[in-house]
Amino acid sequence: MTALLRGKTEMDAAIRSTSYPNLDVLPADETYRALDLVLDAAKKSTHRIAKVLESVSSEYDVFILDCPPGASLVAENALHAADLVVVPLVPSPLSVRSLNQVNDIVAASDRPPKVFAFLSMVDRRKLVHRTAAQTLSRDNPQVIDLVLPSTVIIERMGSERAPIGIYAPGTEAARVFTQLWKHVYPAPKVKRGSRHE
Template sequence: MKVVAVYSIKGGVGKTTAAVNLAWEAARDFRALLWDLDPQGAATYLLQVKPKLKGGVDSLVSGKTRTTAAIRSTEYEHLDVLPADDSYRELDLVFDAAKKSTQRIEKILDAVSHDYDVVILDCPPGASLVAENALRAADAVVVPLVPSPLSLRSLEQVKSIVADSVRPAPIVGFLSMVDRRKTSHREAVVNLPGRNAEVTDIVVPATVTIERMGAERAPVAAFAPRSEAAQAYAELSKRVLLLLKAKKGKSKH
Protein backbone atom coordinates (compact mmCIF):
# COMPACT_ATOMS: atom_id res chain seq x y z
CA MET A 1 0.00 0.00 0.00
CA LYS A 2 1.26 3.46 -0.94
CA VAL A 3 0.07 6.70 0.60
CA VAL A 4 -0.27 10.02 -1.22
CA ALA A 5 -0.89 13.15 0.87
CA VAL A 6 -2.47 16.04 -1.00
CA TYR A 7 -1.26 18.92 1.06
CA SER A 8 -0.57 22.63 1.28
CA ILE A 9 -0.26 24.99 4.16
CA LYS A 10 -2.52 27.29 2.12
CA GLY A 11 -6.30 26.98 1.99
CA GLY A 12 -8.45 26.97 -1.12
CA VAL A 13 -5.70 26.05 -3.59
CA GLY A 14 -7.31 22.91 -5.02
CA LYS A 15 -6.27 20.15 -2.63
CA THR A 16 -9.66 18.49 -2.36
CA THR A 17 -10.28 18.81 -6.09
CA ALA A 18 -6.93 17.15 -6.78
CA ALA A 19 -7.48 14.45 -4.14
CA VAL A 20 -10.87 13.42 -5.57
CA ASN A 21 -9.61 13.35 -9.16
CA LEU A 22 -6.38 11.56 -8.26
CA ALA A 23 -8.31 8.94 -6.30
CA TRP A 24 -10.65 8.37 -9.25
CA GLU A 25 -7.69 8.04 -11.63
CA ALA A 26 -5.86 5.66 -9.29
CA ALA A 27 -9.00 3.51 -9.01
CA ARG A 28 -8.87 2.80 -12.74
CA ASP A 29 -5.92 0.48 -12.15
CA PHE A 30 -5.68 0.02 -8.40
CA ARG A 31 -7.74 -0.49 -5.29
CA ALA A 32 -7.95 3.07 -4.02
CA LEU A 33 -9.05 4.66 -0.77
CA LEU A 34 -9.64 8.38 -0.32
CA TRP A 35 -9.39 9.51 3.29
CA ASP A 36 -11.11 12.82 3.90
CA LEU A 37 -9.24 14.43 6.81
CA ASP A 38 -11.06 17.75 6.65
CA PRO A 39 -14.12 18.49 8.83
CA GLN A 40 -15.55 20.45 5.88
CA GLY A 41 -16.09 17.01 4.33
CA ALA A 42 -15.83 18.33 0.77
CA ALA A 43 -14.22 15.19 -0.66
CA THR A 44 -16.84 13.06 1.10
CA TYR A 45 -19.57 15.23 -0.45
CA LEU A 46 -18.07 15.20 -3.94
CA LEU A 47 -18.06 11.40 -3.96
CA GLN A 48 -21.63 11.24 -2.66
CA VAL A 49 -20.75 9.51 0.57
CA LYS A 50 -22.67 10.18 3.80
CA PRO A 51 -20.54 12.21 6.24
CA LYS A 52 -21.21 9.92 9.15
CA LEU A 53 -18.66 8.23 11.33
CA LYS A 54 -20.14 6.08 14.08
CA GLY A 55 -18.75 7.19 17.43
CA GLY A 56 -16.88 10.04 15.76
CA VAL A 57 -13.21 10.23 14.92
CA ASP A 58 -12.32 9.65 18.56
CA SER A 59 -13.52 6.04 18.27
CA LEU A 60 -11.57 5.54 15.06
CA VAL A 61 -8.35 6.82 16.64
CA SER A 62 -8.81 4.85 19.85
CA GLY A 63 -9.52 1.67 17.87
CA LYS A 64 -13.08 1.29 19.14
CA THR A 65 -14.28 1.72 15.57
CA ARG A 66 -12.46 -0.56 13.16
CA THR A 67 -11.06 1.16 10.06
CA THR A 68 -12.95 -1.23 7.79
CA ALA A 69 -16.22 -0.42 9.55
CA ALA A 70 -15.77 3.30 8.88
CA ILE A 71 -15.00 2.93 5.18
CA ARG A 72 -17.75 3.45 2.58
CA SER A 73 -17.84 2.37 -1.04
CA THR A 74 -18.59 4.84 -3.85
CA GLU A 75 -20.44 4.31 -7.10
CA TYR A 76 -17.05 3.79 -8.75
CA GLU A 77 -15.38 0.42 -8.83
CA HIS A 78 -12.26 0.10 -6.64
CA LEU A 79 -12.82 3.52 -5.07
CA ASP A 80 -13.71 3.71 -1.38
CA VAL A 81 -13.90 6.65 1.01
CA LEU A 82 -13.08 7.07 4.67
CA PRO A 83 -15.49 9.96 5.24
CA ALA A 84 -15.10 13.00 7.48
CA ASP A 85 -17.86 14.38 9.65
CA ASP A 86 -18.06 17.25 12.16
CA SER A 87 -16.08 15.27 14.72
CA TYR A 88 -12.97 15.85 12.58
CA ARG A 89 -12.88 19.38 13.99
CA GLU A 90 -11.40 17.80 17.11
CA LEU A 91 -8.93 15.61 15.25
CA ASP A 92 -5.87 17.60 16.29
CA LEU A 93 -6.85 17.33 19.95
CA VAL A 94 -7.69 13.65 19.61
CA PHE A 95 -4.28 12.93 18.08
CA ASP A 96 -2.58 15.09 20.68
CA ALA A 97 -4.16 13.09 23.50
CA ALA A 98 -3.17 9.76 21.94
CA LYS A 99 0.06 7.86 22.39
CA LYS A 100 2.58 8.31 19.54
CA SER A 101 0.50 11.25 18.42
CA THR A 102 2.26 11.71 15.07
CA GLN A 103 1.75 8.10 13.98
CA ARG A 104 -2.01 7.74 14.34
CA ILE A 105 -2.81 7.94 10.63
CA GLU A 106 -0.22 5.26 9.88
CA LYS A 107 -1.70 3.09 12.61
CA ILE A 108 -5.28 3.44 11.35
CA LEU A 109 -4.16 2.64 7.80
CA ASP A 110 -2.15 -0.40 8.95
CA ALA A 111 -5.44 -2.21 9.44
CA VAL A 112 -6.29 -1.92 5.73
CA SER A 113 -2.81 -2.14 4.23
CA HIS A 114 -3.74 -5.35 2.39
CA ASP A 115 -7.09 -4.04 1.15
CA TYR A 116 -5.80 -1.06 -0.85
CA ASP A 117 -2.94 -0.34 -3.21
CA VAL A 118 -3.17 3.44 -3.03
CA VAL A 119 -4.48 5.72 -0.30
CA ILE A 120 -5.05 9.41 -1.02
CA LEU A 121 -5.16 11.74 1.99
CA ASP A 122 -7.15 14.94 1.53
CA CYS A 123 -5.47 17.14 4.14
CA PRO A 124 -6.92 20.25 5.70
CA PRO A 125 -4.78 23.38 5.22
CA GLY A 126 -2.24 24.43 7.84
CA ALA A 127 0.64 22.94 9.75
CA SER A 128 -1.35 20.95 12.29
CA LEU A 129 -0.77 17.64 13.98
CA VAL A 130 -3.13 16.19 11.35
CA ALA A 131 -0.71 17.41 8.66
CA GLU A 132 2.26 16.01 10.57
CA ASN A 133 0.51 12.64 10.73
CA ALA A 134 -0.34 12.73 7.04
CA LEU A 135 3.18 13.68 5.99
CA ARG A 136 4.65 10.98 8.19
CA ALA A 137 2.44 8.37 6.52
CA ALA A 138 3.03 9.71 2.99
CA ASP A 139 5.12 8.07 0.28
CA ALA A 140 4.52 11.14 -1.91
CA VAL A 141 3.20 14.64 -1.22
CA VAL A 142 1.15 16.33 -3.93
CA VAL A 143 1.07 20.13 -3.64
CA PRO A 144 -1.27 22.36 -5.69
CA LEU A 145 0.28 25.76 -6.41
CA VAL A 146 -1.93 28.67 -7.46
CA PRO A 147 0.24 31.14 -9.38
CA SER A 148 0.82 34.15 -7.16
CA PRO A 149 3.80 35.76 -5.52
CA LEU A 150 2.88 33.71 -2.46
CA SER A 151 2.88 30.34 -4.18
CA LEU A 152 6.65 30.00 -4.11
CA ARG A 153 6.56 30.88 -0.47
CA SER A 154 3.99 28.20 0.27
CA LEU A 155 6.08 25.69 -1.69
CA GLU A 156 9.11 26.60 0.43
CA GLN A 157 7.03 26.20 3.58
CA VAL A 158 5.77 22.78 2.50
CA LYS A 159 9.34 21.77 1.62
CA SER A 160 10.60 22.69 5.04
CA ILE A 161 7.71 20.94 6.82
CA VAL A 162 8.25 17.79 4.73
CA ALA A 163 12.02 17.96 5.36
CA ASP A 164 11.33 17.97 9.10
CA SER A 165 9.31 14.78 8.74
CA VAL A 166 10.89 11.52 9.96
CA ARG A 167 11.16 10.04 6.46
CA PRO A 168 10.67 12.92 4.02
CA ALA A 169 8.59 11.92 0.99
CA PRO A 170 9.13 13.34 -2.49
CA ILE A 171 7.06 16.40 -3.36
CA VAL A 172 5.08 16.63 -6.60
CA GLY A 173 3.93 20.20 -7.17
CA PHE A 174 1.62 21.26 -9.97
CA LEU A 175 0.03 24.53 -11.06
CA SER A 176 -3.59 24.78 -10.04
CA MET A 177 -6.37 27.18 -11.09
CA VAL A 178 -4.25 28.70 -13.84
CA ASP A 179 -5.84 31.62 -15.70
CA ARG A 180 -3.81 32.10 -18.86
CA ARG A 181 -5.35 35.53 -19.46
CA LYS A 182 -3.23 36.77 -16.57
CA THR A 183 0.39 37.63 -17.31
CA SER A 184 1.51 36.52 -13.85
CA HIS A 185 -0.09 33.10 -14.38
CA ARG A 186 1.51 32.66 -17.80
CA GLU A 187 4.87 33.60 -16.28
CA ALA A 188 4.42 31.11 -13.47
CA VAL A 189 3.70 28.34 -15.98
CA VAL A 190 7.01 29.10 -17.67
CA ASN A 191 9.14 29.80 -14.61
CA LEU A 192 8.01 27.69 -11.69
CA PRO A 193 8.65 24.20 -13.14
CA GLY A 194 12.01 25.23 -14.61
CA ARG A 195 13.28 26.73 -11.40
CA ASN A 196 11.96 24.17 -8.91
CA ALA A 197 12.70 20.48 -9.19
CA GLU A 198 9.55 19.68 -7.20
CA VAL A 199 7.20 21.44 -9.63
CA THR A 200 6.02 19.46 -12.64
CA ASP A 201 4.91 21.04 -15.90
CA ILE A 202 1.33 19.90 -15.24
CA VAL A 203 -1.14 22.76 -15.43
CA VAL A 204 -4.72 22.55 -14.21
CA PRO A 205 -6.61 25.48 -15.73
CA ALA A 206 -9.10 27.61 -13.82
CA THR A 207 -12.29 26.43 -15.45
CA VAL A 208 -16.03 26.12 -14.97
CA THR A 209 -15.66 22.41 -15.76
CA ILE A 210 -13.99 21.95 -12.37
CA GLU A 211 -16.59 24.14 -10.68
CA ARG A 212 -19.23 21.76 -12.04
CA MET A 213 -17.85 19.00 -9.82
CA GLY A 214 -19.87 20.44 -6.95
CA ALA A 215 -23.14 20.23 -8.87
CA GLU A 216 -22.42 16.85 -10.45
CA ARG A 217 -20.87 15.51 -7.24
CA ALA A 218 -18.41 13.58 -9.34
CA PRO A 219 -14.77 13.60 -10.42
CA VAL A 220 -14.25 15.72 -13.51
CA ALA A 221 -13.31 12.74 -15.70
CA ALA A 222 -16.68 11.13 -14.94
CA PHE A 223 -18.61 13.89 -16.76
CA ALA A 224 -15.98 15.67 -18.90
CA PRO A 225 -13.31 13.08 -19.67
CA ARG A 226 -11.88 15.00 -22.61
CA SER A 227 -11.60 18.33 -20.81
CA GLU A 228 -8.17 19.88 -20.30
CA ALA A 229 -8.69 19.62 -16.53
CA ALA A 230 -9.45 15.88 -16.64
CA GLN A 231 -6.41 15.28 -18.83
CA ALA A 232 -4.22 17.26 -16.44
CA TYR A 233 -5.32 15.18 -13.45
CA ALA A 234 -4.82 11.99 -15.46
CA GLU A 235 -1.26 13.07 -16.22
CA LEU A 236 -0.66 14.06 -12.60
CA SER A 237 -1.92 10.68 -11.45
CA LYS A 238 0.34 8.92 -13.95
CA ARG A 239 3.40 10.77 -12.67
CA VAL A 240 2.58 10.15 -9.02
CA LEU A 241 1.88 6.45 -9.57
CA LEU A 242 5.13 6.09 -11.51
CA LEU A 243 7.00 7.75 -8.68
CA LEU A 244 5.42 5.36 -6.19
CA LYS A 245 6.31 2.39 -8.37
CA ALA A 246 9.91 3.58 -8.55
CA LYS A 247 9.92 3.67 -4.76
CA LYS A 248 8.78 0.05 -4.59
CA GLY A 249 10.36 -1.81 -1.72
CA LYS A 250 11.05 1.42 0.09
CA SER A 251 7.41 1.92 1.05
CA LYS A 252 6.68 2.97 4.58
CA HIS A 253 3.83 0.47 4.80
Protein backbone atom coordinates in the same frame (compact mmCIF):
# COMPACT_ATOMS: atom_id res chain seq x y z
CA MET B 1 -13.78 10.68 18.20
CA THR B 2 -13.07 9.87 14.56
CA ALA B 3 -12.82 6.59 12.71
CA LEU B 4 -9.50 7.66 11.26
CA LEU B 5 -7.91 7.60 14.72
CA ARG B 6 -9.81 4.92 16.60
CA GLY B 7 -8.36 1.95 14.73
CA LYS B 8 -9.19 -0.76 12.21
CA THR B 9 -12.61 -1.79 13.55
CA GLU B 10 -14.11 1.70 13.52
CA MET B 11 -12.38 2.56 10.25
CA ASP B 12 -13.80 -0.57 8.61
CA ALA B 13 -17.28 0.43 9.73
CA ALA B 14 -16.89 4.00 8.44
CA ILE B 15 -15.46 3.18 4.99
CA ARG B 16 -18.01 3.40 2.17
CA SER B 17 -17.96 1.86 -1.28
CA THR B 18 -18.58 4.01 -4.34
CA SER B 19 -20.13 3.29 -7.71
CA TYR B 20 -16.62 3.27 -9.21
CA PRO B 21 -14.63 0.01 -9.27
CA ASN B 22 -11.74 -0.26 -6.80
CA LEU B 23 -12.61 3.01 -5.06
CA ASP B 24 -13.75 3.27 -1.45
CA VAL B 25 -13.94 6.45 0.63
CA LEU B 26 -13.76 7.36 4.28
CA PRO B 27 -16.18 10.30 4.39
CA ALA B 28 -15.40 13.33 6.51
CA ASP B 29 -17.87 14.34 9.18
CA GLU B 30 -18.24 17.09 11.76
CA THR B 31 -15.81 15.40 14.16
CA TYR B 32 -12.91 16.12 11.81
CA ARG B 33 -13.14 19.80 12.72
CA ALA B 34 -11.61 18.93 16.09
CA LEU B 35 -9.04 16.53 14.68
CA ASP B 36 -6.07 18.76 15.54
CA LEU B 37 -7.19 18.81 19.20
CA VAL B 38 -7.67 15.04 19.28
CA LEU B 39 -4.25 14.48 17.74
CA ASP B 40 -2.65 16.92 20.17
CA ALA B 41 -4.00 14.89 23.10
CA ALA B 42 -2.87 11.54 21.65
CA LYS B 43 0.39 9.73 22.31
CA LYS B 44 2.82 9.91 19.38
CA SER B 45 0.42 12.45 17.94
CA THR B 46 2.35 13.00 14.70
CA HIS B 47 2.14 9.32 13.72
CA ARG B 48 -1.46 8.37 14.62
CA ILE B 49 -2.83 8.44 11.08
CA ALA B 50 0.07 6.32 9.81
CA LYS B 51 -0.63 3.72 12.49
CA VAL B 52 -4.33 3.44 11.64
CA LEU B 53 -3.67 3.28 7.88
CA GLU B 54 -1.15 0.52 8.48
CA SER B 55 -3.93 -1.55 10.06
CA VAL B 56 -5.82 -1.68 6.73
CA SER B 57 -2.85 -1.45 4.36
CA SER B 58 -3.15 -5.06 3.19
CA GLU B 59 -6.60 -4.28 1.75
CA TYR B 60 -5.64 -1.29 -0.42
CA ASP B 61 -2.96 -0.37 -2.95
CA VAL B 62 -3.26 3.39 -2.47
CA PHE B 63 -4.53 5.79 0.19
CA ILE B 64 -5.17 9.39 -0.83
CA LEU B 65 -5.35 11.86 2.05
CA ASP B 66 -6.82 15.25 1.17
CA CYS B 67 -5.56 17.78 3.69
CA PRO B 68 -6.38 21.43 4.22
CA PRO B 69 -3.56 23.83 3.33
CA GLY B 70 -1.19 25.11 5.96
CA ALA B 71 0.87 23.65 8.74
CA SER B 72 -1.22 21.75 11.29
CA LEU B 73 -1.08 18.51 13.25
CA VAL B 74 -3.39 16.93 10.66
CA ALA B 75 -1.06 17.92 7.82
CA GLU B 76 1.97 16.74 9.78
CA ASN B 77 0.29 13.37 10.39
CA ALA B 78 -0.52 13.02 6.70
CA LEU B 79 3.07 13.85 5.75
CA HIS B 80 4.44 11.25 8.18
CA ALA B 81 2.05 8.64 6.75
CA ALA B 82 2.82 9.41 3.10
CA ASP B 83 5.12 7.82 0.57
CA LEU B 84 4.41 10.68 -1.84
CA VAL B 85 3.17 14.21 -1.23
CA VAL B 86 1.47 16.16 -4.01
CA VAL B 87 1.18 19.90 -3.39
CA PRO B 88 -1.22 21.97 -5.51
CA LEU B 89 0.13 25.50 -5.84
CA VAL B 90 -2.07 28.46 -6.66
CA PRO B 91 0.15 30.65 -8.85
CA SER B 92 1.22 33.56 -6.67
CA PRO B 93 4.45 34.96 -5.26
CA LEU B 94 3.74 33.09 -2.00
CA SER B 95 3.22 29.68 -3.59
CA VAL B 96 6.81 28.51 -3.13
CA ARG B 97 6.51 29.36 0.56
CA SER B 98 3.75 26.74 0.90
CA LEU B 99 5.99 24.16 -0.73
CA ASN B 100 8.86 25.13 1.57
CA GLN B 101 6.61 24.61 4.62
CA VAL B 102 5.88 21.08 3.42
CA ASN B 103 9.58 20.46 2.80
CA ASP B 104 10.44 21.63 6.33
CA ILE B 105 8.04 19.10 7.88
CA VAL B 106 9.19 16.33 5.55
CA ALA B 107 12.86 17.02 6.34
CA ALA B 108 12.19 16.22 10.01
CA SER B 109 10.58 12.87 9.17
CA ASP B 110 12.33 9.59 9.90
CA ARG B 111 11.02 8.31 6.55
CA PRO B 112 10.73 11.35 4.29
CA PRO B 113 8.30 10.98 1.38
CA LYS B 114 8.95 12.23 -2.12
CA VAL B 115 7.41 15.67 -2.67
CA PHE B 116 6.30 17.30 -5.88
CA ALA B 117 4.00 20.18 -6.74
CA PHE B 118 1.92 21.34 -9.66
CA LEU B 119 0.15 24.57 -10.53
CA SER B 120 -3.58 24.61 -9.84
CA MET B 121 -6.41 27.10 -10.46
CA VAL B 122 -4.40 28.83 -13.17
CA ASP B 123 -6.19 31.64 -14.99
CA ARG B 124 -4.08 32.41 -18.06
CA ARG B 125 -5.83 35.79 -18.44
CA LYS B 126 -3.91 36.98 -15.36
CA LEU B 127 -0.30 38.07 -15.84
CA VAL B 128 0.83 36.74 -12.45
CA HIS B 129 -0.59 33.31 -13.31
CA ARG B 130 1.03 33.24 -16.74
CA THR B 131 4.37 34.26 -15.24
CA ALA B 132 4.14 31.60 -12.52
CA ALA B 133 3.24 28.94 -15.07
CA GLN B 134 6.33 29.88 -17.09
CA THR B 135 8.82 30.18 -14.24
CA LEU B 136 7.90 27.97 -11.28
CA SER B 137 8.56 24.61 -12.93
CA ARG B 138 11.68 26.01 -14.57
CA ASP B 139 13.11 27.41 -11.33
CA ASN B 140 12.06 24.68 -8.89
CA PRO B 141 12.70 21.00 -9.69
CA GLN B 142 9.88 19.91 -7.37
CA VAL B 143 7.28 21.74 -9.48
CA ILE B 144 6.33 19.53 -12.40
CA ASP B 145 5.38 21.01 -15.74
CA LEU B 146 1.65 20.45 -15.32
CA VAL B 147 -0.92 23.25 -15.16
CA LEU B 148 -4.48 22.70 -13.96
CA PRO B 149 -6.73 25.48 -15.28
CA SER B 150 -9.20 27.45 -13.22
CA THR B 151 -12.53 26.32 -14.61
CA VAL B 152 -16.12 25.85 -13.51
CA ILE B 153 -15.89 22.28 -14.81
CA ILE B 154 -13.64 21.38 -11.87
CA GLU B 155 -15.91 23.16 -9.41
CA ARG B 156 -18.77 20.94 -10.61
CA MET B 157 -17.11 17.82 -9.16
CA GLY B 158 -18.84 18.44 -5.84
CA SER B 159 -22.30 18.72 -7.32
CA GLU B 160 -21.73 15.97 -9.89
CA ARG B 161 -20.29 13.66 -7.21
CA ALA B 162 -18.22 12.06 -9.93
CA PRO B 163 -14.69 12.17 -11.32
CA ILE B 164 -14.21 14.80 -13.99
CA GLY B 165 -13.24 12.06 -16.44
CA ILE B 166 -16.81 10.75 -16.19
CA TYR B 167 -18.86 13.93 -16.68
CA ALA B 168 -16.39 16.00 -18.75
CA PRO B 169 -13.94 13.53 -20.32
CA GLY B 170 -12.85 15.62 -23.30
CA THR B 171 -11.85 18.74 -21.38
CA GLU B 172 -8.39 20.15 -20.72
CA ALA B 173 -8.98 19.70 -16.98
CA ALA B 174 -9.75 15.99 -17.42
CA ARG B 175 -6.59 15.58 -19.49
CA VAL B 176 -4.47 17.32 -16.84
CA PHE B 177 -5.94 15.18 -14.04
CA THR B 178 -5.14 12.07 -16.10
CA GLN B 179 -1.55 13.24 -16.56
CA LEU B 180 -1.30 14.02 -12.85
CA TRP B 181 -2.52 10.53 -11.94
CA LYS B 182 0.04 8.96 -14.28
CA HIS B 183 2.75 11.02 -12.62
CA VAL B 184 1.58 9.99 -9.14
CA TYR B 185 0.89 6.33 -9.85
CA PRO B 186 2.66 5.28 -13.06
CA ALA B 187 2.38 1.52 -12.62
CA PRO B 188 -1.04 0.62 -11.24
CA LYS B 189 -1.58 -2.83 -9.83
CA VAL B 190 -5.05 -3.92 -8.82
CA LYS B 191 -5.45 -6.28 -5.88
CA ARG B 192 -9.19 -6.80 -6.08
CA GLY B 193 -12.48 -4.98 -6.38
CA SER B 194 -13.93 -2.69 -3.79
CA ARG B 195 -13.91 -4.35 -0.38
CA HIS B 196 -17.42 -3.13 0.37
CA GLU B 197 -19.24 -4.28 -2.75
